[in-house]
Amino acid sequence: APCGHSENEKLPSLHSCSVCGKDFPYASKLQRHLRTHSGERPFPCSMCEKRFPEKGLLMIHERVHTGEKPFPCTFCEKRFASQGELRLHRRTHTGERPYHCSICLKSFSRHWHLKTHLEAMHCEVVAGFSRKKFPCSDCEKSCNSAAELRDHQRTHTGERPFQCSFCDKRFALSGTLVRHERLHTGITPYHCSDCGKTFCAVCGKQFTQKGQLKGHLKVHTGEKPFSCPDCGKSFAHSGAMNRHRLTHTGERPYHCSVCDRSFNQSGRLREHEKIHFGEKFDCPECDKSFTRQTHVRPPPAARRAAPR
Secondary structure, rough: OOOOOOOOOOOOOOOOOOOOEEEEEEEHHHHHHHHHHHHHOEEEEEOOOOEEHHOOOOOOOOHHHHHOOOOEEEOOOOOOOOOOHHHHHHHHOOOOOOEEEOOOEEEEHHHHHHHHHHHHHOOOOOOOOOOOOOOOOOOOOEEEOHHHHHHHHHHOOOHHHHHHEEEEEEEEEEEEEHHHHHHHHHHOOOOOOOOOEOOOOOOOOOOHHHHHHHHOHHHHOOOOEEEEEOOEEEEHHHHHHHHHHHHHHHHOOOOOOOOOOOOOHHHHHHHHHHOOOOOOOEEEOOOOOEOHHOOOOHHHHHHHHHOO
């Protein structure tokens, strides 16, 4: 026969879901799938009140209580409770994005990220997708996907299942945890191989040196290790503390080379010296000149054309 099977050969039977029609090669897989419809969770955790639809999921969960993390990352020192978590984590090192949108060519590191993208952005053109809404049972909000709804519901329950491996902080979203842990490691995936600049993973600000990025991260962590010995005020950087101490001593070490004025910060001296040496900006309506372009009023026609 053209298909490779004899007429008397029996093809493997498929087990179909009576709820959604999905086919499975084994009855055991169908049985597990049916629990997604019924909500049945026959496997209880012996250490807390959570229940699970599959024994394997229960085993992974119980490692939360035992602290067991048998799967190490070969790129860094982190360890994980499941192979799935390790596989997803490795993509932060490799940059792998195996799930591709066939419409706009965007790539994603996780399958459900692609699914959410298709539902939210291309539901009208993708066969089998409709703009299904997932309503929250606790408020009036509707979400575009089951994953989005799950994340949203944590704002009601207060659940924070993602714990930082460096400190005691916990987070409701895995993405928030990833960004937070970069504050500890100083490692950022946002590195341009062309210009060599690195980018802050929290706010996107760019730096030419890793040390600058490390110092900048204190803005987000709130770390202020430098204390003023005069008043006890704390600062993130030693330079900021030294500038502050000048307010106690009254010292003005930066002197203008043209006039007698002195300043407690080099930046204020540079701003002042523009009066003597800097570029002048002429006003188009009068004969005055200014050291800052922002002090020059635009002509009336430009002011009328400016958006309000």
